[in-house]
Amino acid sequence: MILGNPTLINTYTPSSVDSVEITSGLDSTYSSYMFVFTDMHTESAAKAFTFQTGATYDTDTTTAPAVAYMYENGTSSDFDFESGIRWSSQDTMIEMHRRMGNASDNCMAGIFILFDPASTTHDKYFYYNINHTMDLGPATSQTISQGQILTTSAITQIKFSTNGVTTLFSGTIQLYGIT
Numbered sequence: 001m002i003l004g005n006p007t008l009i010n011t012y013t014p015s016s017v018d019s020v021e022i023t024s025g026l027d028s029t030y031s032s033y034m035f036v037f038t039d040m041h042t043e044s045a046a047k048a049f050t051f052q053t054g055a056t057y058d059t060d061t062t063t064a065p066a067v068a069y070m071y072e073n074g075t076s077s078d079f080d081f082e083s084g085i086r087w088s089s090q091d092t093m094i095e096m097h098r099r100m101g102n103a104s105d106n107c108m109a110g111i112f113i114l115f116d117p118a119s120t121t122h123d124k125y126f127y128y129n130i131n132h133t134m135d136l137g138p139a140t141s142q143t144i145s146q147g148q149i150l151t152t153s154a155i156t157q158i159k160f161s162t163n164g165v166t167t168l169f170s171g172t173i174q175l176y177g178i179t
Contacts, residue, residue, distance in 0.1 A: 052092070
């Protein structure tokens with residue numbers, strides 16, 4: 001849910017890179033920031049899209065994701081609170097989902113909202129909703145999560161990556177400020 005009017009700040013188009021570091025545009029101008037992921041695709045299968053914040057990308061972060069999936073042929077489906085990507089005070093890259101496929105018709109899309117990143121009074125909160133094609137089956141999977149970035153320091157940068165040595169070879173990340 002987006003409350004307010006989104007204003008496009010910047011568009012990033014990763015191509016054969018192992019991460020996207022957004023180091024400008026997150027400040028006190030807006031109370032919330034939204035990242036929109038479109039057609040994100042990895043070169044290798046079974047990888048996860050990840051994020052981390054802070055000057056050295058090691059800020060303690062807690063998440064509580066719920067995952068639903070269904071195989072394309074309808075033979076299997078599930079809904080679960082995903083313990084494999086539930087993090088408590090994790091200071092490494094945070095997995096936002098698991099097992100992204102890399103076939104030509106596989107991709108990931110979604111939104112990530114960061115609330116009040118400029119605050120130096122309280123921890124930061126975020127929400128994301130991601131849909132992607134899994135390499136299993138194949139299957140479609142949706143991950144919805146909220147979390148807390150455990151710092152009272154302002155968050156002025158964020159890094160998106162895939163786990164392992166996989167590189168992103170296509171996709172678009174748009175950064176919006178929300179008034």
